[in-house]
Amino acid sequence: xxxLARQALEKLLRRAENAAAKPxxxxxxxxxxxxxxxxxxxxxxxxxxxxxxHSELLLAQRDGAIAIEWERQAGQxxxxxxxxxxxxxxxxxxxxxxxxxxxxxxxxxxxRDHQHRYSVLNEVISAWRRGVTIRNTTPSQIQDWLDAMAVxxxxxxxxxxxxxxxRISAMLMADSKRIESLSSVIxxxxxxxxxxxxxxxxxxFNEIGLIKFPPTLLISGDAVVRLxxxxxxxxxxxxxxxxxPAIISGIEVMPTCRTLLTVENLTTFHELACQNDHARNxxxxxxxxxxxxxxxxxxQLLLNAxxxxxxxxxxxxxxxxxxxxxxxxxxxxxxxxxxxxxHLMHAIVGHSVRRTLSRPEISQIExxxxxxxxxxxxxxxxxxxxxxxxxxxxxSWP
Numbered sequence: 426x427x428x429l430a431r432q433a434l435e436k437l438l439r440r441a442e443n444a445a446a447k448p449x450x451x452x453x454x455x456x457x458x459x460x461x462x463x464x465x466x467x468x469x470x471x472x473x474x475x476x477x478x479h480s481e482l483l484l485a486q487r488d489g490a491i492a493i494e495w496e497r498q499a500g501q502x503x504x505x506x507x508x509x510x511x512x513x514x515x516x517x518x519x520x521x522x523x524x525x526x527x528x529x530x531x532x533x534x535x536x537r538d539h540q541h542r543y544s545v546l547n548e549v550i551s552a553w554r555r556g557v558t559i560r561n562t563t564p565s566q567i568q569d570w571l572d573a574m575a576v577x578x579x580x581x582x583x584x585x586x587x588x589x590x591x592r593i594s595a596m597l598m599a600d601s602k603r604i605e606s607l608s609s610v611i612x613x614x615x616x617x618x619x620x621x622x623x624x625x626x627x628x629x630f631n632e633i634g635l636i637k638f639p640p641t642l643l644i645s646g647d648a649v650v651r652l653x654x655x656x657x658x659x660x661x662x663x664x665x666x667x668x669x670p671a672i673i674s675g676i677e678v679m680p681t682c683r684t685l686l687t688v689e690n691l692t693t694f695h696e697l698a699c700q701n702d703h704a705r706n707x708x709x710x711x712x713x714x715x716x717x718x719x720x721x722x723x724x725q726l727l728l729n730a731x732x733x734x735x736x737x738x739x740x741x742x743x744x745x746x747x748x749x750x751x752x753x754x755x756x757x758x759x760x761x762x763x764x765x766x767x768h769l770m771h772a773i774v775g776h777s778v779r780r781t782l783s784r785p786e787i788s789q790i791e792x793x794x795x796x797x798x799x800x801x802x803x804x805x806x807x808x809x810x811x812x813x814x815x816x817x818x819x820x821s822w823p
Contacts, residue, residue, distance in 0.1 A: 429474060429475075431481070434508075435522070439556075446554035454509065466478070485516065491509060492508065535567050559619060576611060579597060587717065588634060589637070590637055608630065618789070625746075627715075631716065644711075645665035645708070648661045649676070652674060673726070682735060683706045684822070687724070687740070688739075689742055689815055691711060691713075693815050693816060697820055707822065712739075738765070738766050742813070743815075751765070755797045765797065781812070782810050
Protein backbone atom coordinates (compact mmCIF):
# COMPACT_ATOMS: atom_id res chain seq x y z
CA UNK A 426 0.00 0.00 0.00
CA UNK A 427 1.10 3.56 -0.68
CA UNK A 428 2.74 4.90 2.49
CA LEU A 429 1.03 8.24 1.95
CA ALA A 430 -2.43 6.70 1.62
CA ARG A 431 -1.88 4.47 4.63
CA GLN A 432 -0.80 7.45 6.73
CA ALA A 433 -4.00 9.30 5.81
CA LEU A 434 -6.28 6.32 6.39
CA GLU A 435 -4.69 5.47 9.73
CA LYS A 436 -5.12 9.06 10.85
CA LEU A 437 -8.81 8.87 9.97
CA LEU A 438 -9.12 5.54 11.80
CA ARG A 439 -7.59 7.05 14.94
CA ARG A 440 -10.23 9.76 14.83
CA ALA A 441 -12.85 7.04 14.55
CA GLU A 442 -11.36 5.23 17.55
CA ASN A 443 -11.48 8.42 19.63
CA ALA A 444 -15.04 9.10 18.54
CA ALA A 445 -16.09 5.57 19.52
CA ALA A 446 -15.07 6.33 23.12
CA LYS A 447 -17.52 9.25 23.32
CA PRO A 448 -21.33 9.55 23.12
CA UNK A 449 -22.53 9.56 19.53
CA UNK A 450 -22.98 13.04 18.09
CA UNK A 451 -23.80 12.27 14.46
CA UNK A 452 -20.85 14.41 13.42
CA UNK A 453 -19.05 13.40 10.24
CA UNK A 454 -15.44 12.30 10.59
CA UNK A 455 -13.22 13.82 7.93
CA UNK A 456 -9.58 14.47 7.15
CA UNK A 457 -8.72 17.51 5.04
CA UNK A 458 -5.65 17.13 2.79
CA UNK A 459 -4.39 20.58 3.72
CA UNK A 460 -1.11 21.86 5.07
CA UNK A 461 -2.74 22.16 8.53
CA UNK A 462 -4.36 18.71 8.70
CA UNK A 463 -2.27 16.49 6.40
CA UNK A 464 0.89 18.25 5.27
CA UNK A 465 2.59 15.13 3.76
CA UNK A 466 0.07 15.16 0.89
CA UNK A 467 0.67 18.84 0.15
CA UNK A 468 4.42 18.28 0.13
CA UNK A 469 4.40 15.07 -1.92
CA UNK A 470 7.53 14.99 -4.11
CA UNK A 471 6.47 13.14 -7.27
CA UNK A 472 3.42 12.63 -9.47
CA UNK A 473 3.92 8.85 -9.23
CA UNK A 474 3.72 8.97 -5.43
CA UNK A 475 0.53 11.03 -5.54
CA UNK A 476 -1.02 8.71 -8.13
CA UNK A 477 -0.23 5.67 -5.99
CA UNK A 478 -1.91 7.38 -3.05
CA HIS A 479 -5.01 8.13 -5.15
CA SER A 480 -5.21 4.52 -6.32
CA GLU A 481 -5.23 3.19 -2.76
CA LEU A 482 -7.81 5.73 -1.66
CA LEU A 483 -10.04 4.70 -4.57
CA LEU A 484 -9.77 1.06 -3.45
CA ALA A 485 -10.80 2.07 0.08
CA GLN A 486 -13.73 4.02 -1.35
CA ARG A 487 -14.76 1.05 -3.52
CA ASP A 488 -14.82 -1.15 -0.39
CA GLY A 489 -17.12 1.33 1.35
CA ALA A 490 -14.61 2.53 3.94
CA ILE A 491 -14.36 6.18 2.90
CA ALA A 492 -15.68 8.79 0.51
CA ILE A 493 -13.21 10.99 -1.40
CA GLU A 494 -13.71 14.68 -2.07
CA TRP A 495 -11.86 15.76 -5.23
CA GLU A 496 -11.11 19.21 -6.55
CA ARG A 497 -14.35 20.36 -8.18
CA GLN A 498 -12.99 21.28 -11.59
CA ALA A 499 -10.33 18.59 -12.05
CA GLY A 500 -12.18 15.60 -10.57
CA GLN A 501 -10.22 12.36 -10.14
CA UNK A 502 -7.44 13.68 -12.37
CA UNK A 503 -6.67 16.44 -9.88
CA UNK A 504 -5.98 16.63 -6.15
CA UNK A 505 -7.85 15.20 -3.17
CA UNK A 506 -9.47 17.86 -1.01
CA UNK A 507 -10.20 15.42 1.79
CA UNK A 508 -11.66 12.07 2.81
CA UNK A 509 -14.73 11.25 4.91
CA UNK A 510 -15.29 8.13 6.97
CA UNK A 511 -18.04 5.92 5.57
CA UNK A 512 -17.66 2.81 7.76
CA UNK A 513 -15.10 2.56 10.56
CA UNK A 514 -15.14 -1.24 10.73
CA UNK A 515 -14.63 -1.54 6.99
CA UNK A 516 -11.75 0.94 7.16
CA UNK A 517 -10.10 -1.10 9.94
CA UNK A 518 -10.43 -4.29 7.85
CA UNK A 519 -9.05 -2.52 4.79
CA UNK A 520 -5.98 -1.49 6.80
CA UNK A 521 -5.79 -4.93 8.45
CA UNK A 522 -5.78 -3.24 11.84
CA UNK A 523 -7.80 -4.40 14.83
CA UNK A 524 -9.45 -1.15 15.96
CA UNK A 525 -9.12 0.03 19.51
CA UNK A 526 -12.80 -0.48 20.30
CA UNK A 527 -12.54 -4.19 19.48
CA UNK A 528 -9.37 -4.65 21.53
CA UNK A 529 -10.95 -2.86 24.50
CA UNK A 530 -14.15 -4.89 24.18
CA UNK A 531 -12.05 -8.05 24.39
CA UNK A 532 -10.26 -6.70 27.46
CA UNK A 533 -13.57 -5.82 29.10
CA UNK A 534 -14.82 -9.36 28.52
CA UNK A 535 -11.62 -10.80 29.99
CA UNK A 536 -11.96 -8.55 33.08
CA ARG A 537 -15.66 -9.21 33.66
CA ASP A 538 -15.17 -11.94 36.27
CA HIS A 539 -12.67 -9.82 38.21
CA GLN A 540 -14.36 -6.42 38.38
CA HIS A 541 -16.23 -7.15 41.61
CA ARG A 542 -12.85 -7.62 43.35
CA TYR A 543 -10.89 -4.98 41.46
CA SER A 544 -13.23 -2.06 40.79
CA VAL A 545 -10.36 -0.02 39.34
CA LEU A 546 -10.63 -2.19 36.21
CA ASN A 547 -13.67 -0.12 35.19
CA GLU A 548 -11.45 2.96 35.15
CA VAL A 549 -8.77 1.06 33.23
CA ILE A 550 -11.27 0.11 30.51
CA SER A 551 -12.58 3.68 30.31
CA ALA A 552 -9.04 5.08 29.95
CA TRP A 553 -8.13 2.55 27.27
CA ARG A 554 -11.22 3.49 25.27
CA ARG A 555 -9.94 7.06 25.24
CA GLY A 556 -6.55 5.88 24.02
CA VAL A 557 -4.81 6.49 27.37
CA THR A 558 -2.10 4.05 28.43
CA ILE A 559 -2.13 2.85 32.06
CA ARG A 560 1.33 2.34 33.56
CA ASN A 561 2.64 1.93 30.01
CA THR A 562 0.11 -0.79 29.18
CA THR A 563 -2.40 -0.79 26.33
CA PRO A 564 -5.53 -2.96 25.91
CA SER A 565 -3.44 -5.42 23.91
CA GLN A 566 -1.61 -6.28 27.15
CA ILE A 567 -4.60 -7.89 28.88
CA GLN A 568 -2.48 -10.80 30.07
CA ASP A 569 -0.31 -8.50 32.20
CA TRP A 570 -3.39 -7.50 34.19
CA LEU A 571 -4.73 -11.05 34.44
CA ASP A 572 -1.35 -12.29 35.66
CA ALA A 573 -1.09 -9.42 38.17
CA MET A 574 -4.51 -10.30 39.60
CA ALA A 575 -3.50 -13.96 39.83
CA VAL A 576 -0.44 -12.97 41.87
CA UNK A 577 -2.43 -10.79 44.27
CA UNK A 578 -5.16 -13.43 44.67
CA UNK A 579 -2.56 -16.11 45.39
CA UNK A 580 -0.75 -14.00 47.98
CA UNK A 581 -3.95 -12.95 49.74
CA UNK A 582 -5.42 -16.44 49.66
CA UNK A 583 -2.43 -18.53 50.63
CA UNK A 584 -1.77 -16.89 54.00
CA UNK A 585 1.95 -17.44 53.40
CA UNK A 586 4.24 -14.43 53.85
CA UNK A 587 7.85 -13.57 53.11
CA UNK A 588 7.88 -15.67 49.94
CA UNK A 589 10.77 -14.90 47.53
CA UNK A 590 9.23 -13.14 44.55
CA UNK A 591 11.20 -15.14 41.99
CA ARG A 592 10.20 -18.45 43.53
CA ILE A 593 6.49 -17.63 43.42
CA SER A 594 6.95 -16.24 39.92
CA ALA A 595 8.47 -19.49 38.71
CA MET A 596 5.69 -21.46 40.39
CA LEU A 597 2.77 -19.40 39.07
CA MET A 598 4.12 -18.11 35.76
CA ALA A 599 6.83 -20.62 34.81
CA ASP A 600 9.09 -17.57 34.55
CA SER A 601 11.15 -16.49 37.58
CA LYS A 602 11.25 -12.81 36.49
CA ARG A 603 7.68 -12.41 35.25
CA ILE A 604 6.20 -10.95 38.47
CA GLU A 605 8.92 -8.32 38.73
CA SER A 606 7.84 -7.00 35.32
CA LEU A 607 4.27 -6.62 36.66
CA SER A 608 5.01 -4.45 39.70
CA SER A 609 3.46 -1.27 38.26
CA VAL A 610 0.24 -3.08 37.31
CA ILE A 611 0.07 -4.81 40.70
CA UNK A 612 0.53 -1.37 42.27
CA UNK A 613 -2.54 0.01 40.46
CA UNK A 614 -4.66 -2.96 41.49
CA UNK A 615 -3.60 -2.70 45.14
CA UNK A 616 -4.06 1.07 45.39
CA UNK A 617 -7.31 0.92 43.37
CA UNK A 618 -6.62 4.39 42.01
CA UNK A 619 -5.36 5.29 38.53
CA UNK A 620 -4.21 8.69 39.73
CA UNK A 621 -2.17 7.33 42.65
CA UNK A 622 1.58 7.90 42.32
CA UNK A 623 3.69 4.97 41.20
CA UNK A 624 5.57 3.23 44.03
CA UNK A 625 8.85 1.39 44.27
CA UNK A 626 8.53 -2.31 43.43
CA UNK A 627 9.84 -3.31 46.86
CA UNK A 628 7.00 -1.46 48.61
CA UNK A 629 4.47 -3.00 46.24
CA PHE A 630 5.71 -6.54 46.84
CA ASN A 631 6.08 -6.01 50.59
CA GLU A 632 2.40 -5.14 50.81
CA ILE A 633 1.35 -8.56 49.48
CA GLY A 634 4.05 -10.58 51.23
CA LEU A 635 6.58 -11.04 48.43
CA ILE A 636 10.24 -10.38 49.11
CA LYS A 637 13.50 -10.18 47.21
CA PHE A 638 15.53 -10.80 50.36
CA PRO A 639 14.50 -12.08 53.82
CA PRO A 640 13.32 -9.12 55.94
CA THR A 641 14.87 -8.11 59.23
CA LEU A 642 12.85 -6.43 61.97
CA LEU A 643 15.00 -3.85 63.77
CA ILE A 644 13.86 -2.90 67.25
CA SER A 645 15.27 -0.70 69.97
CA GLY A 646 13.92 -0.02 73.44
CA ASP A 647 12.21 -1.35 76.54
CA ALA A 648 11.00 -4.74 75.37
CA VAL A 649 11.56 -8.48 75.56
CA VAL A 650 11.16 -10.50 72.35
CA ARG A 651 9.95 -14.11 72.54
CA LEU A 652 11.25 -16.43 69.83
CA UNK A 653 10.03 -19.71 68.36
CA UNK A 654 7.75 -22.35 69.82
CA UNK A 655 9.81 -22.47 73.00
CA UNK A 656 9.22 -18.75 73.63
CA UNK A 657 12.90 -18.09 74.20
CA UNK A 658 13.16 -14.64 75.77
CA UNK A 659 15.63 -12.06 74.43
CA UNK A 660 16.06 -8.67 76.06
CA UNK A 661 16.35 -5.87 73.51
CA UNK A 662 19.67 -4.14 74.10
CA UNK A 663 20.95 -0.76 72.94
CA UNK A 664 21.28 0.49 70.36
CA UNK A 665 19.04 -2.17 68.72
CA UNK A 666 18.59 -5.83 67.77
CA UNK A 667 17.48 -7.44 64.53
CA UNK A 668 15.17 -10.45 64.15
CA UNK A 669 13.48 -12.37 61.41
CA PRO A 670 9.79 -11.47 61.89
CA ALA A 671 8.78 -15.07 61.20
CA ILE A 672 10.43 -16.42 64.36
CA ILE A 673 8.92 -13.86 66.76
CA SER A 674 6.15 -15.47 68.78
CA GLY A 675 5.47 -12.59 71.15
CA ILE A 676 6.66 -9.31 72.65
CA GLU A 677 6.64 -8.12 76.23
CA VAL A 678 6.79 -4.39 76.86
CA MET A 679 8.41 -3.03 80.01
CA PRO A 680 6.10 -0.99 82.28
CA THR A 681 8.46 1.96 81.85
CA CYS A 682 7.62 2.30 78.13
CA ARG A 683 5.66 5.45 77.37
CA THR A 684 6.25 5.94 73.63
CA LEU A 685 6.23 3.69 70.56
CA LEU A 686 7.72 5.19 67.40
CA THR A 687 8.04 3.68 63.94
CA VAL A 688 10.31 5.24 61.31
CA GLU A 689 10.34 4.65 57.58
CA ASN A 690 14.02 5.10 56.73
CA LEU A 691 17.13 3.29 57.98
CA THR A 692 19.35 6.35 58.46
CA THR A 693 16.81 7.97 60.76
CA PHE A 694 16.34 4.72 62.69
CA HIS A 695 20.07 4.44 63.38
CA GLU A 696 20.33 8.05 64.52
CA LEU A 697 17.34 7.77 66.85
CA ALA A 698 18.49 4.42 68.26
CA CYS A 699 21.83 5.95 69.23
CA GLN A 700 20.26 8.83 71.15
CA ASN A 701 20.21 6.95 74.44
CA ASP A 702 19.50 9.98 76.61
CA HIS A 703 16.37 10.77 74.62
CA ALA A 704 15.30 7.17 73.97
CA ARG A 705 14.53 6.17 77.55
CA ASN A 706 11.04 4.74 78.08
CA UNK A 707 10.63 4.34 74.32
CA UNK A 708 10.43 1.57 71.74
CA UNK A 709 11.65 2.22 68.21
CA UNK A 710 10.88 0.14 65.09
CA UNK A 711 12.17 0.42 61.52
CA UNK A 712 9.44 -0.26 58.92
CA UNK A 713 11.74 -0.73 55.92
CA UNK A 714 9.38 1.19 53.64
CA UNK A 715 5.91 -0.35 53.27
CA UNK A 716 5.68 -3.02 55.99
CA UNK A 717 5.36 -6.62 54.87
CA UNK A 718 2.64 -8.86 56.33
CA UNK A 719 5.21 -10.60 58.58
CA UNK A 720 6.40 -7.24 59.95
CA UNK A 721 2.79 -6.13 60.40
CA UNK A 722 2.02 -9.23 62.46
CA UNK A 723 4.83 -8.37 64.90
CA UNK A 724 3.75 -4.72 65.03
CA GLN A 725 0.25 -5.87 65.94
CA LEU A 726 1.68 -8.00 68.75
CA LEU A 727 3.54 -4.94 70.02
CA LEU A 728 0.46 -2.69 69.87
CA ASN A 729 -1.50 -5.26 71.84
CA ALA A 730 1.28 -5.43 74.47
CA UNK A 731 1.76 -1.75 75.25
CA UNK A 732 0.14 -0.28 78.34
CA UNK A 733 -2.95 1.94 78.05
CA UNK A 734 -1.91 5.55 77.58
CA UNK A 735 1.27 4.74 75.66
CA UNK A 736 1.77 7.27 72.88
CA UNK A 737 2.09 5.72 69.40
CA UNK A 738 3.80 7.69 66.61
CA UNK A 739 4.99 7.21 63.04
CA UNK A 740 7.60 9.30 61.23
CA UNK A 741 8.12 8.91 57.50
CA UNK A 742 8.69 10.73 54.24
CA UNK A 743 6.31 13.56 53.47
CA UNK A 744 4.94 12.27 50.20
CA UNK A 745 2.14 9.99 49.02
CA UNK A 746 4.16 6.84 49.70
CA UNK A 747 5.01 7.98 53.22
CA UNK A 748 1.38 8.70 54.02
CA UNK A 749 0.25 5.39 52.57
CA UNK A 750 2.66 3.65 54.96
CA UNK A 751 1.26 5.76 57.81
CA UNK A 752 -2.28 4.73 56.84
CA UNK A 753 -1.27 1.06 56.94
CA UNK A 754 0.11 1.51 60.47
CA UNK A 755 -2.95 3.50 61.54
CA UNK A 756 -5.17 0.58 60.53
CA UNK A 757 -3.08 -1.70 62.77
CA UNK A 758 -3.40 0.78 65.63
CA UNK A 759 -7.17 0.95 65.23
CA UNK A 760 -7.40 -2.82 65.60
CA UNK A 761 -5.64 -2.43 68.96
CA UNK A 762 -7.91 0.50 69.95
CA UNK A 763 -4.95 2.88 69.74
CA UNK A 764 -4.68 6.16 67.81
CA UNK A 765 -1.59 6.64 65.68
CA UNK A 766 -0.10 10.13 65.69
CA UNK A 767 2.35 11.53 63.14
CA HIS A 768 5.75 12.90 64.15
CA LEU A 769 7.44 15.70 62.14
CA MET A 770 5.29 15.15 59.06
CA HIS A 771 4.10 18.77 58.89
CA ALA A 772 5.19 22.30 59.85
CA ILE A 773 8.81 21.39 59.22
CA VAL A 774 11.43 24.14 59.56
CA GLY A 775 14.76 23.94 57.75
CA HIS A 776 13.82 20.96 55.60
CA SER A 777 15.07 20.16 52.09
CA VAL A 778 12.28 20.12 49.55
CA ARG A 779 12.65 17.17 47.21
CA ARG A 780 10.02 18.20 44.68
CA THR A 781 6.58 19.67 44.26
CA LEU A 782 3.73 17.26 44.93
CA SER A 783 1.37 16.53 42.04
CA ARG A 784 -2.36 17.17 42.36
CA PRO A 785 -3.17 13.41 42.57
CA GLU A 786 -0.57 13.00 45.33
CA ILE A 787 -2.03 15.88 47.32
CA SER A 788 -5.53 14.46 46.92
CA GLN A 789 -4.40 11.03 48.09
CA ILE A 790 -2.64 12.49 51.15
CA GLU A 791 -5.70 14.60 51.99
CA UNK A 792 -7.96 11.53 51.83
CA UNK A 793 -5.64 9.62 54.15
CA UNK A 794 -5.38 12.51 56.60
CA UNK A 795 -9.16 12.95 56.65
CA UNK A 796 -9.63 9.23 57.33
CA UNK A 797 -7.35 9.24 60.38
CA UNK A 798 -7.92 12.72 61.77
CA UNK A 799 -4.54 14.16 60.83
CA UNK A 800 -6.00 17.60 60.21
CA UNK A 801 -2.87 19.69 60.81
CA UNK A 802 -0.90 17.54 58.37
CA UNK A 803 -3.61 17.88 55.71
CA UNK A 804 -3.60 21.66 56.11
CA UNK A 805 0.20 21.80 55.84
CA UNK A 806 0.17 19.67 52.68
CA UNK A 807 -2.47 21.87 51.04
CA UNK A 808 -0.42 24.96 51.86
CA UNK A 809 3.12 23.78 51.11
CA UNK A 810 2.44 21.21 48.35
CA UNK A 811 5.99 19.85 48.62
CA UNK A 812 7.56 16.45 49.25
CA UNK A 813 10.18 16.23 52.00
CA UNK A 814 12.53 13.34 52.67
CA UNK A 815 12.72 12.15 56.24
CA UNK A 816 16.54 12.16 56.16
CA UNK A 817 16.58 15.91 55.50
CA UNK A 818 14.84 16.66 58.82
CA UNK A 819 16.80 17.05 62.04
CA UNK A 820 16.40 13.93 64.15
CA SER A 821 14.36 14.23 67.33
CA TRP A 822 12.06 12.07 69.45
CA PRO A 823 8.40 12.93 70.01
